Amino acid sequence: MKSVRTLFLALCLVAVLSSCAAPPPASVQPPATPATQDAPASSANIARAAVEPSAFLDLDPSAACTAELWILNNVYETLTRYTPTGSAEAIEPGLATSWSASDDGLTWTFHLREGVTFHDGAAFDASAVKQSVERTQRLGQCAAYLFEPISEIETPDPYTVVFKLSQPAPLDAIMASPYSAWITSPLIADKDAAWFAAGNEAGTGPYRYERYEPGQRLVVQRYEDYWGGWEPGQFDTIIFELLDDSVVAEQMLRAGQLDFVNQLIITPDQMAGLDGVEGLRLDTAPSVANWIINLNHRRAPTNDVRVRQALAYSFPYTAVVANAVLGKGTLAHGAVPAGVWGQDPEPQRYIEDLDKARSLLEEAGYGDGMEITFSYDPPEEPTAELWQANLAKIGVTLNLEPADITTRWEPARRSPELAPEAFMLRWAPDIVDPYSYLFNLFHSEEEPLWNMGFYNDPAFDALLEQARLETVTDPAAATADYIAAQRMLADDAAAIYALDVPELNIIAGDIQGYVTNPAYSHMPYWYDLRREQ
Amino acid sequence: MDVLRRSGAVGDAGTAAGDARRVTGAATGRGRTRRWRRVAGRPALWLSGLFLAAVVAGALLAPWVTPYADEGAGAPNIAHKLLAPSWEHPLGADEMGRDMLARVLYGARSSLALALLVVSSSVVVGVIVGLAAGYAGGWADEAAMRTTDVFLAFPNLLLAILLVTVLGGGFVSTVLALALVWWPIYALLVRGQVVSLRSQPFIEAARATGVTPLGIMRRHLLPNALTPLLVYATIDLGAVILVAAGLSFIGLGPQPPAADWGVMIYSGRQYVLGGSWWVAGVPGLAIMLTALAFAVLGDTLRDAGDPRQRG
Incomplete structure (x- = not known):
């Protein structure tokens, strides 16, 4: 018996030690x-x-x-592709060799590359493009919303596709998206x-x-x-x-x-x-990705704007910038990061200010403390602990729930009541456009895809829609509207913008x-x- | 006639008790002293004892013995991130810049408290079940033993993972889960002792003289099971610390910023290859040395309590 237990103990020791450097x-x-x-x-x-x-x-x-x-x-290709930062043209040919848009932005004509075949042997032509885009629209998943303006697809000849839009949209940029814009074989419809x-x-x-x-x-x-x-x-x-x-x-x-x-x-x-x-x-290298912590608008205590503001004032912005991503990140201005047009040029109004946070919490009736849950990807543990330490100073207990995005995303978006009060996304945009950030993360939806705070503001939705329609026809007005939309989010403390991250x-x-x-x-x-x- | 039989029985009981003492050796003062003297000179015992005394004292007095009590309790100091061991931080600093010595001492508090709670509650439950089953025999014994078989059929870490997952992580549920996993071995141990003694003449004699079952258990059966219980419990303090560290390593333990050896190894392991070995290595060593010390102590106790062992 002795030897068995000693052996067991020895094995356990080996297991513990080997976990350090296996x-x-x-x-x-x-x-x-x-x-x-x-x-x-x-x-x-x-x-x-x-x-x-x-x-x-x-x-x-x-x-x-x-x-x-x-x-x-x-494995898949898109009709167009974004070029790296600093290129002469923002968008380059992919499966389409050239394209043009009507002045009203409602008709887009793409001329397709010839001599392209799918891996399954099907020929790449206009009807394949039509079927592929229609399939994405039909499935309605991920970034399919980008294709909603497309009302009709015409194929006047095998290598020309004409998209008729119900509303103006930058279809050349949309077709370059790495999300949902891939052209698939007609055989797999x-x-x-x-x-x-x-x-x-x-x-x-x-x-x-x-x-x-x-x-x-x-x-x-x-x-x-x-x-x-x-x-x-x-x-x-x-x-x-x-x-x-x-x-x-x-x-x-x-x-x-x-x-x-x-x-x-x-x-x-x-x-x-x-x-x-x-x-x-x-x-x-600089990127257009950022870390956004959506705050749950559907349940207490974060449905109170003062609580959300207090949380925004409690976040250790500078410590996180110094510690996360090797100190190569930058302070966020808002939901739209640097490097994307339409970013609010003003730094965001929320800075680390625990006194302000404490008085806001007292005002909201949480002077005696409260408990909230924070969901994030496991590698971001240090960031979570820095925030947790700040919150502890103002009587807020931050329960940490680290999990991979694939595990935590589905249950959280299905149930606002059970979803955590704070949900961090490491966001990379589907199109390099303020709309990607503001629409995906804050647009009101019955069942949100990425709006993990269940934010719902019709005025914000309307402003966003207006900005989107102006994108092709009046870019200056679109920029102004997007900046106004970011300030609306700041008024509401809809989310905490942790930092803009490099790649x-x-x-x-x-x-x-x-x-x-x-x-x-x-x-x-x-x-x-x-x-x- | 009646009187004669009774007096004879009393005489029997007297010799039987003497036999039992010779068999177990647990109760004779002189034999115990001699055997203690035999093991007392072992350096391993002294090293283990001193180490455990230091760990217990450090854990109890953690807030006063370290200048970094707030860091031990979890406050980050990011400017000191991953500092190598130095005079200021003898065991280095972790990924949040916290003093590792303070963290390890705070981790010892929860580890030792948890191990003590788990083992003591397992012993209490195990003793009650083992005594009752062994003394009663029959279907009660059968039922109790098959229940322990069910528990013992699973590796205890596996069962503990299952239970903690069901109960939800945290200190209390970890204690509960581990105690649930651990008691059967004590029940089995006590029951075995009881069964081997149950039919000894001195027990029958005691019963015949009108000693109640509870009295027999307390005065005759339990003392005879005490030495192996103590040995097991001591070794198990280390084993429980190991399994608890395993549970928190896989994310079922207390959540940050509470210091926990298993959590510290988990969060520190990504820094090992980059050269900051102390972040995971220090708690790993703490676990290893503590478990080892308890095992040595338990082995010594066993040797001291075993008359057949010849030093």
Whole structure:
């Protein structure tokens, strides 16, 4: 008996200690997969990227709304594409070679690229585009709202598509969105999420699925008939390792088993330690992503504007900017971050002011303290604890509920009564337009998609709608309206704008050609990348 | 006739009790002293004892022995983020800039309190069930033993995870869940002792002289089970700390900013590869050394209580 218990104890000790510095479990080490074996002897044309989380919500390109897009960006294509910051034109050709809009912004004509085929053999033409956009509209998921203005799609000839809009909209920008704008094969019009989850796809992009092992990895291989052609040195195979554990990702990076990992998989603090490691480099660039903490408007105590203002005054803005994302973030002005037109040029009115927060709480009848719940992604623990410490000073208990976005999002949006009082989103826009932030996060909805605070203000909705309609016809008026809308949100303390974040990636030192494109945040387009020989 | 039988029985009871003392050795003062002398010189015992005394004292006096009491309780000091061990912070600072020594001492408070609560409540429940089942025998014994079998059929960490998930995380539910997982082993232990003694002549004699069942349990059965109980309980203090740390490591323990060894290892592990080993290493060492010390102490107690053991 003694020896059994001693053994048990010893095993437990080993378990505890090994949790500190365990080698990656066998399942995540690069296996001797067929992909690795089949590839040419030189490993130069295989790249490995990390993708989180291991459980995809939806691989249907019309519905995919989170990390699936890091893969889909290489498998599907859009009619147009945003160019990286600083380019001469904001939008460049994709599957469409040219486009034009009528003066009233109601008719958009796209001329399509010829000689493009889908991976399933279907030909890419005007009717395929029509079917694809109509399918996205029919499904109505993720960013499908962007396509609502499209009332009619005409196909005067096989390579021309004419979109008739019910309201003016910047369709060239919408068609470049990495959310829901992917063109899919007409053969899959009736396929559902299960078909995609089984490892099927139907895109035109440079890579096609080779193998999908749910929870492990998704391997894509070059599509030989890709319309752009292939040059020597481009990657044949990209292995997307599905990782939830930042420590495993860091170990794989240190072992040279990953070429590209972003700040949503490993934390910026880990990146700081990896920057000097041989064979790796830290890549930082401005982005248009931000962290927004929506406050629940449907339940007490956050349905009281004074409580929300108190929470906004209690947030440790400068400490979070200094500590999160390696101090490379910036103070937010509001829901619209720097780098997006229509941002409120004034810094936001809420600064860390615990005295003000305390008196607002007293005014609201919570002078004796209260308890609220905060939902966020686990890597943002330090930010949560900094806020928690501030709130503790004014008698507010902040219950922390860290969980991956894929786990916490669905239940929270379905039930305002059970949803946490504070819900943090690390937001990356579907289109680089103030509308993406203001509409998705604050537009009143029966069942919200991303409006996690259940914000509901008809006057705000109307102002937003007005700004949207002016976008094409009167950009100056649209900008003014969007700024006014941001100030309405500030009056209401609708949310806490934690900070605007840059994009951070750890990239293998020999990978060349990566240029951060804020519109496709964290979605490297592997066709453009090479490995230095 | 009647009187004679009774006096004979009394005589039997006397010798039987003597037998029992020789068997268990728990009650004879001289044997105990000799065996204590045998183990008392072991350095491992002294090291363990001193270490545990230091941990207990540090935990009890945590707010006064560390200059960083507020950080121990959870207040961040982000300017000191991930400071390496130094004179100012002998064990370094964590990812929120808190002094690791203060954090570990505050973590010891909850770890030790939890272990004591779990083990003592398990012992109480286990003793009651074990005594009752062993003494009563029959269907009651059968029912109690099959119940413990059900609990013992699962690895205790697994069962604890299940129970904490059902009860919801936090200190109280962790104590409840672990106590629920832990009592069967004590019930089994006590019941085994009781069954082996139940038919001994001295028990029968006691019964015959009119001692109530409760009295028999208290005066004859329980003292004989005391030594193995003490041994188990001591070793289990360490085992409970380990399992509790495992529970909080996977997110079922107390929530920040409360200091907890398992949570500290979890949040510190992402800094280990980057070189800040102390954030996860210090609480890991604290768990290891505490569990080890309890195991050594328990083993020594066992040796001291076992007359067959020859030092």
